[in-house]
Amino acid sequence: MAFDPLLLRPLFPILAQSAYGHPLTYLDNAATTQKPLPVLDAIQDYYRNINANVHRGAHFLSDRATNRFEQARDTVASFINAPEQSHVIWTKGTTESINTLAYGLEHLLEKGDEILITSLEHHANLVPWQQLAFRTGARLRILPLTSNGEWEPEFRHYFTDRTRIFAATHISNAIGVSTPLQIMLDHAKQQGAFTLVDGAQAVAHYPVDVQALDCDFYVFSGHKMYGPTGVGVLYGKSHALEVLLPYQTGGEMVRHVSYQATEFNILPYRLEAGTPHIEGVIGLAAACDFLCSQDRLALLAWEQSLASHVYSRLHKAGGIDIYSPEKNTTLVSLSVPHMHLLDLNAYLDSQGVAVRAGSHCAHPLMAQLGVAGTLRASFACYNTMAEANRFCDVLLDAIDLLNDE
Structure with missing residues (x-):
């Protein structure tokens, strides 16, 4: 795609840091976005x-x-x-x-x-x-x-x-x-x-x-x-x-x-x-x-492409319930049967991947979905395809690890 998030990342110095020895992958943007230098x-x-x-x-x-x-x-x-x-x-x-x-x-x-x-x-x-x-x-x-x-x-x-x-x-x-x-x-x-x-x-x-x-x-x-x-x-x-x-x-x-x-x-x-x-x-x-100052439609298309890519990878992996749409969204909300969200979240966090686990202040909606909560990865203009893949890789590793226990 024409949009390149790497051109924007220098405006967000917080993203350059490490978390627990891993590059920070910040995917909790629906909760709060990082702030650019301006x-x-x-x-x-x-x-x-x-x-x-x-x-x-x-x-x-x-x-x-x-x-x-x-x-x-x-x-x-x-x-x-x-x-x-x-x-x-x-x-x-x-x-x-x-x-x-x-x-x-x-x-x-x-x-x-x-x-x-x-x-x-x-x-x-x-x-x-x-x-x-x-x-x-x-x-x-x-x-x-x-x-x-x-x-x-x-x-x-x-x-x-x-x-x-x-x-x-x-x-x-x-x-x-x-x-x-x-x-x-x-x-x-x-x-x-x-x-x-x-x-x-x-x-x-x-x-x-x-x-x-x-x-x-x-x-x-x-x-x-x-x-x-x-x-x-x-x-x-x-x-x-x-x-x-x-x-x-x-x-x-x-x-x-x-x-x-x-x-x-x-x-x-x-x-x-x-x-x-x-x-x-x-x-x-x-x-x-x-x-x-940005091409907002290009930013939106990029954010949606990241969410769609994650949806596709996790859907193909199987064994994951995804509640967000396949397209035209900027986040992926999911749960894994018989696995606690906080366990998944803790493993992701230990690998430097920041997402949100819980009810997202929507208790009645979670009750309607039949779950206590979901794991949510949400994307912003500074997120990269490498980060989207990093989330998928670490999540699938977490599922494999917890299945073996």
Whole structure:
């Protein structure tokens, strides 16, 4: 293929180290990606040359910090094709973004209303809605994946005139399955429901256009797309953001405060209480710039080719249950009958191969699959075919070793 990950690897110095005497093979990218030098440099530059609070200070450094902070908002808005920068709200990540929505929309729900999610959801897009249903008397409904790992041909009936909120992942973090998002969103909008897309697993791989999706909200985290931890984005349409009650109150999100009342600020600041994660926001903007400087379709094709290659090798080896699709995914999720995931993971780790073993914060999905968890290898733009083969070789060695015991 035209794309060569070796050209990018020098931007990721962490990958050059060894783990337990073996070259580090980092395949836990669905949990968090490594950070390229432009992101690290942007964060360091903030602390070395800019460090000050934003918006409130009337001095040189504060002006510089505010300018960089709001430029970052412009960068992220452009990255997801938001119509205006005021549609971008800074949060700590996907989890806080969704909790902000679950709290902010609570006043619009009543007993008998329905919140619809899919069976693929990460706990971050399940538990906040479950708890909202408990608080309001609403009903949490699940649009399920079939036992064959497919969607029902006709799932329109899950969307009813009582559906008030529809929340769905763009791509499953646990098994890499994509949702037929546009169709689902169309059904939800026909019922007048608020629509939310959890894009945590999508933005690092796919160009995202929130205007084309036409969802009310789109949320994601920086650390899964080559940016810092502790920073994320809540995108919303103006009318949808306006109805949210602020999740947190305090400084920055107010215009005027007296002992008797508070006048809240305009968007986006009304939903951003307190001192923000300034260096994280600047680092996230640098991550967006890094991705936009690449041929993103070439990166995606490369990542998918790695996952497809691993799927093919392990499928041919036999004796391995694979839950992710054969194609059009960037991860491989599997289990080996009668072998404990943690034993497999421990052996892989001892050989310098970093993957993820467990439920991937998707307990109900694992229960539906009939497993306690899976072993997940997930790929990023800096991974090589040699690393994909290294994972397969070490995993098959582990299986042989454990079978002999």
